[in-house]
Amino acid sequence: MSNQDNDTIIELKAVSKRYGFGDAESYALRNFDLKVKRGEFIMIMGPSGCGKTTLLNIIGLLDKASSGEYILAGKDVSRVSAGKKARFRAKEIGFIFQNFNLVPTLPIIENVSLPLIYAGYSKTRRLRMADNILEHFHLREREYYMPYQLSGGQQQRVAIARSLISNPSIILADEPTGNLDSRNSHIIMEELREIHSMGNTIIMVTHNPALTTYATRVINMLDGEIDTDIKTVDDSELPKGGKGEKVSVKVLPSRDPIKMEIQSESDVVVSGDNVTTEEDADVLIMPEEKPKAPAKKTAKKTTKKKSTKKKGAKK
Numbered sequence: 535m536s537n538q539d540n541d542t543i544i545e546l547k548a549v550s551k552r553y554g555f556g557d558a559e560s561y562a563l564r565n566f567d568l569k570v571k572r573g574e575f576i577m578i579m580g581p582s583g584c585g586k587t588t589l590l591n592i593i594g595l596l597d598k599a600s601s602g603e604y605i606l607a608g609k610d611v612s613r614v615s616a617g618k619k620a621r622f623r624a625k626e627i628g629f630i631f632q633n634f635n636l637v638p639t640l641p642i643i644e645n646v647s648l649p650l651i652y653a654g655y656s657k658t659r660r661l662r663m664a665d666n667i668l669e670h671f672h673l674r675e676r677e678y679y680m681p682y683q684l685s686g687g688q689q690q691r692v693a694i695a696r697s698l699i700s701n702p703s704i705i706l707a708d709e710p711t712g713n714l715d716s717r718n719s720h721i722i723m724e725e726l727r728e729i730h731s732m733g734n735t736i737i738m739v740t741h742n743p744a745l746t747t748y749a750t751r752v753i754n755m756l757d758g759e760i761d762t763d764i765k766t767v768d769d770s771e772l773p774k775g776g777k778g779e780k781v782s783v784k785v786l787p788s789r790d791p792i793k794m795e796i797q798s799e800s801d802v803v804v805s806g807d808n809v810t811t812e813e814d815a816d817v818l819i820m821p822e823e824k825p826k827a828p829a830k831k832t833a834k835k836t837t838k839k840k841s842t843k844k845k846g847a848k849k
């Protein structure tokens with residue numbers, strides 16, 4: 535057990551990353567201390583080579599510190615096995631990279647569904663979930679395109695969809711707008727803003743000072759250390775509601791009316807355009823075919839929930 539407060543999701547204590555030995559020894563990170571609260575949107579800036587990517591890779595469990603302690607969601611992950619790290623990463627962390635990192639030989643829908651392989655879903659299930667999230671990103675009509683057939687901005691939106699599909703609570707983005715023009719950068723930043731407003735924690739590296747307006751905290755690094763660290767939003771004002779509380783599935787108005795297939799309806803609430811469920815509930819949203827015949831069992835359940843909620847609201 536750790537003595538962290540509940541709001542702290544990431545804590546690095548004196549983390550160093552060393553390369554080389556003897557005269558050739560150098561530090562990518564040096565005694566780095568960092569505490570990140572749930573719901574922060576942190577921008578990391580600093581000159582090339584100062585350790586930004588190294589820091590993200592360590593936070594994202596893609597790389598290991600040479601020394602120091604790393605506590606993630608209350609667990610000391612400095613010494614856990616590679617297998618456990620991979621599982622945690624697949625479930626809790628979404629990555630977005632500057633060069634999108636899509637698999638060139640797979641269609642968009644399969645690229646997006648990749649992280650779900652680690653979560654053990656069947657292929658049909660993975661593709662349905664990918665189809666659903668691609669619709670949110672207005673990319674459904676291109677889901678069987680190959681990555682090279684999309685623009686840079688579209689590829690990055692696919693990469694964001696992929697990073698979100700396993701519903702992670704932490705998004706790590708390494709210069710996600712670095713290869714995009716200002717219009718597409720803006721679109722990507724608006725997506726990240728929305729993801730953040732749902733209560734997720736985002737740590738993003740950028741060279742563009744103009745983007746720091748999206749952040750709640752700006753850290754400037756220099757030679758593997760923190761140079762300046764400025765919070766622009768008070769901790770008490772950080773958005774709530776990320777993983778660990780509730781997840782929201784947006785019902786797109788364009789697909790109305792909708793049928794919901796709820797396999798675990800224990801804590802499902804339908805309210806307006808939003809379906810809220812406990813994180814493990816299994817909610818898929820699909821276009822309704824035609825509700826002429828009496829509604830099926832699953833649809834009934836949904837209707838019941840919906841009307842219950844509405845009645846409650848009227849009281």
Ligand SMILES: Nc1ncnc2c1ncn2[C@@H]1O[C@H](COP(=O)(O)OP(=O)(O)OP(=O)(O)O)[C@@H](O)[C@H]1O
Pocket residue numbers: 553554561562580581582583584585586587588589
């Ligand atoms: N595998 C490696 N072997 C040796 N040195 C490395 C290795 N990976 C990174 N470094 C060094 O660690 C330092 C930090 O690298 P890092 O990639 O984290 O920088 P960065 O801040 O992300 O830079 P940029 O803005 O150019 O992406 C650099 O000096 C780099 O040369």
Ligand SMILES: [Mg+2]
Pocket residue numbers: 586587588708
């Ligand atoms: Mg880098």
